[in-house]
Amino acid sequence: MREHQPDPAHRIVALVLQGGFVIGGCLLALGVVLGLVTGDASAPALRLGDLLRDSAPLHSRVEMVGVAIFATTPAVGVLALLAVWLKGRDWRAMGIAITVLIILSAGMILGHG
Amino acid sequence: MVVDLPTLLGLIVLGVFSGSLGALVGIGGGVVIVPALTILFGYDIKTAIAASLVAVVATSITAGSRYVRHGLVNTRLALTLELATALGGLTGGLVGTLISSTILSVVFAALLIVTGVLLLRGKGDSGERVAVSGKRQPGWETGHPLGGAFWDDRTATMVRYKARRLPVGEGVSFVAGIASGLLGIGGGVLKVPAMNLGMDVPVKVAAATSSFMIGVTATAGLSVYLGKGYVHPGVAAPLALGVLGGALAGTRFATSASPRALRSILAIVLVAVAVVMVVRSVS
Numbered sequence: 284m285r286e287h288q289p290d291p292a293h294r295i296v297a298l299v300l301q302g303g304f305v306i307g308g309c310l311l312a313l314g315v316v317l318g319l320v321t322g323d324a325s326a327p328a329l330r331l332g333d334l335l336r337d338s339a340p341l342h343s344r345v346e347m348v349g350v351a352i353f354a355t356t357p358a359v360g361v362l363a364l365l366a367v368w369l370k371g372r373d374w375r376a377m378g379i380a381i382t383v384l385i386i387l388s389a390g391m392i393l394g395h396g
Numbered sequence: 397m398v399v400d401l402p403t404l405l406g407l408i409v410l411g412v413f414s415g416s417l418g419a420l421v422g423i424g425g426g427v428v429i430v431p432a433l434t435i436l437f438g439y440d441i442k443t444a445i446a447a448s449l450v451a452v453v454a455t456s457i458t459a460g461s462r463y464v465r466h467g468l469v470n471t472r473l474a475l476t477l478e479l480a481t482a483l484g485g486l487t488g489g490l491v492g493t494l495i496s497s498t499i500l501s502v503v504f505a506a507l508l509i510v511t512g513v514l515l516l517r518g519k520g521d522s523g524e525r526v527a528v529s530g531k532r533q534p535g536w537e538t539g540h541p542l543g544g545a546f547w548d549d550r551t552a553t554m555v556r557y558k559a560r561r562l563p564v565g566e567g568v569s570f571v572a573g574i575a576s577g578l579l580g581i582g583g584g585v586l587k588v589p590a591m592n593l594g595m596d597v598p599v600k601v602a603a604a605t606s607s608f609m610i611g612v613t614a615t616a617g618l619s620v621y622l623g624k625g626y627v628h629p630g631v632a633a634p635l636a637l638g639v640l641g642g643a644l645a646g647t648r649f650a651t652s653a654s655p656r657a658l659r660s661i662l663a664i665v666l667v668a669v670a671v672v673m674v675v676r677s678v679s
Contacts, residue, residue, distance in 0.1 A: 290537065293465065296460075300464060307636075308636075383479050383482055386482035393486070
């Protein structure tokens with residue numbers, strides 16, 4: 284059997300997921316360490332909008348950025364697949380990916396409503 | 397809410413456990429995390445679900461990045477099934493108030509037990525071994541029909557497979573989506589057996605593909621919890637850090653584990669989840 288090169292879709296999606304988990308993980312770790320160093324054990328609930336609010340503890344805001352990066356990483360992975368399939372003119376796969384993104388967006392909008 | 401040092405360490409340990417288990421068998425771990433956070437840590441259900449969703453996404457991107465790089469994930473199969481899961485999730489969210497969650501939990505638990513037994517009694521794993529080579533090769537996938545090949549570390553062979561009976565996978569994924577919308581679970585516990593038993597996809601590919609899918613599913617739910625302000629970063633962060641470590645360890649074991657061992661672990665997890673669901677719904 285001939286040797287195969289990594290699938291471009293696999294390579295790019297792996298890079299996106301790895302980037303998300305390294306950057307998000309580092310921010311979560313930094314937030315936890317900041318909380319330990321400052322001795323601030325508070326863990327309030329935050330919204331994304333609270334990131335700019337000075338009254339929220341710094342360690343919680345850093346952790347929240349990490350959570351937000353985690354939350355967006357899978358969707359960015361699907362977008363990366365979409366780009367690869369667009370380049371490869373795989374219309375059926377593209378259609379499926381777009382439909383998935385539309386349904387997920389609809390769910391998010393309904394959920395927020 | 398205060399997260400002191402013992403709680404912080406407890407959250408990390410819980411994350412390591414659920415992350416390793418989730419990465420190993422392709423589930424998110426929400427069925428373990430939510431009861432643990434509410435019963436052992438005393439958090440309210442919304443805080444627990446929000447933290448669990450962060451952990452599920454953490455499991456997915458950690459395990460997914462490794463599995464995708466090795467060519468174990470079939471991305472086309474993942475999104476084809478995700479279509480049904482997302483539709484099911486939307487349906488579950490919309491009709492959630494019309495169906496008794498207690499009845500649904502019991503039916504779902506029975507389904508998990510039957511699936512667990514089928515997994516234990518099932519014949520050997522599917523897939524055709526096509527070459528023996530000492531050198532690892534990246535896996536690949538085919539679009540139409542859905543299939544591909546992956547490198548099996550345990551036997552040092554390339555295994556070629558083809559997904560069959562797509563309607564079975566779509567149907568179960570739709571049900572998994574409804575269960576996700578109604579019960580707040582990722583649905584990996586249904587999708588992995590559906591791919592393996594129903595579609596003849598090797599269990600390693602099924603678990604890896606499910607790992608990738610659960611992150612996409614959980615993102616939708618997590619965005620709602622982020623918008624409504626239910627996420628406590630101080631709870632989610634140590635949990636997710638534990639998950640990252642556990643998922644990395646789980647993926648290392650999964651690539652070299654025997655399919656039989658993975659199916660047995662999955663079967664045990666299914667039965668355990670069924671018991672937890674019945675106990676939760678009754679109590």
